[in-house]
Amino acid sequence: MTQGWSKKHLLGLEELTAEEITIILDRAAEFKALADSGKPKLDFLNGTAIANLFFEPSTRTRTSFSLAAKRLSADTVDFTAASSSLSKGETFIDTARNIEAMGVSQVVVRHRTPGAPQLLARHLKVPVLNAGDGTREHPTQALLDIFTIRQHRGSLAGLTVTLVGDILHSRVARSNIWGLTKLGARVIVCGPATLIPQRITELGVEVSHNLDEVLPETDCINLLRIQFERQRGAFFPSIREYAHLFGMNSERLARAKKDALILAPGPINRGVELTPAVADGDQSVIIDQVSNGLLIRMACLHLLHEYSQNN
Structure with missing residues (x-):
């Protein structure tokens, strides 16, 4: 055994x-x-x-x-x-x-x-x-996310991983937080204030409401799907505004680290959490996630x- x-x-x-x-x-x-x-x-x-x-x-x-x-x-x-x-x-x-x-x-x-x-x-x-x-x-999703990061970066210790989006309704975010922090990664959760749970810092993470501010220090960006099916009420003014503030596009990616990894647990809402150019680009490891x-x-x-x- x-x-x-x-x-x-x-x-x-x-x-x-x-x-x-x-x-x-x-x-x-x-x-x-x-x-x-x-x-x-x-x-x-x-x-x-x-x-x-x-x-x-x-x-x-x-x-x-x-x-x-x-x-x-x-x-x-x-x-x-x-x-x-x-x-x-x-x-x-x-x-x-x-x-x-x-x-x-x-x-x-x-x-x-x-x-x-x-x-x-x-x-x-x-x-x-x-x-x-x-x-x-969602433990196996977090495990495959972590496995994919380890595959491309080696040890998780010392890496900064930013989870972007609907943290409030995301089981993927919770499992990732548990796994990443236990393996020594620094974790930032980023999204609208309405989609960040209160007291989440008690889990050992940092909170940001400005993606552009944390991009230069982020090694891995995990773009979480907006959980429309679990939401009861309006958590942001419009999809267009969300994509403008928190969606990953080519211009925003250019301001990130040159070797930053782009992850997404799927299914992807193209044009919302990330654009097709980013999802299918060289820094994306989304297909690796599926295989892993x-x-x-x-x-x-x-x-x-x-x-x-x-x-």
């Missing part, structure tokens, strides 16, 4: 140590090396089944988890809430327990309610992996399987 890993479930980065985060990153790097050497498919999860329970829409995360399981030779069960017995009145817990009873080895869950994965972990015997719960956490998401999710599934087999 991997030394230093002691978690049955992966519910968030808040509960992980820097050592445990590094174990996941290192395992993903091992899988990348194997894939680069011509071994993209491995048999580590052969004979197991992974249930993907997605109660919210998803493209990248759901596809990535499904492909990650198959790359490890596991079978997958892909659940869609709209066509399930939930529409007949079955509870969230009963649905998960019935799927567990069919012999799945792990459950990957995305849910609109913060804390839903923790609830499942208390009721299921198999490992639970959080694929995003409301506005609370597969490696990170393989690493997480493998570590939880390994722990489960030995405990």
Whole structure:
């Protein structure tokens, strides 16, 4: 069993140590090396089944988890809430327990309610992996963001990473903050005052409402999507004004560090968080993030399987 890993479930980065985060990153790097050497498919999860329970829409995360399981030779069960017995009145817990009873080895869950994965972990015997719960956490997205930065910059220690946009509603921001600060990065959150949570500095981050001021000192810029589906009310006057003040365009990028990395968790609202020229430019590592998401999710599934087999 991997030394230093002691978690049955992966519910968030808040509960992980820097050592445990590094174990996941290192395992993903091992899988990348194997894939680069011509071994993209491995048999580590052969004979197991992974249930993907997605109660919210998803493209990248759901596809990535499904492909990650198959790359490890596991079978997958892909659940869609709209066509399930939930529409007949079955509870969230009963649905998960019935799927567990069919012999799945792990459950990957995305849910609109913060804390839903923790609830499942208390009721299921198999490992639970959080694929995003409301506005609370999205651990594998943050891990792939961090892995991508480490891939291009080496150590996270001493780097300045700026998270730009809708911090208030972003589970990606929260997971990134936990992971980045534990690995020694300086984190700045930047956006309209209405989209920055009160007391967020208690998490060890700095706050800015002026992107142009922090660009010259930023090594990595992570442009978060405006979470229109989670907002209740108007948080800024218009999309046009937001893009003018906080959107990354070629003129703004020219004022940043020459080697600053551009990240975005997706889906991208082109012309809002960033322009097409920036999204597709030389400093963008957005496609690397997508590729690395597969490696990170393989690493997480493998570590939880390994722990489960030995405990």
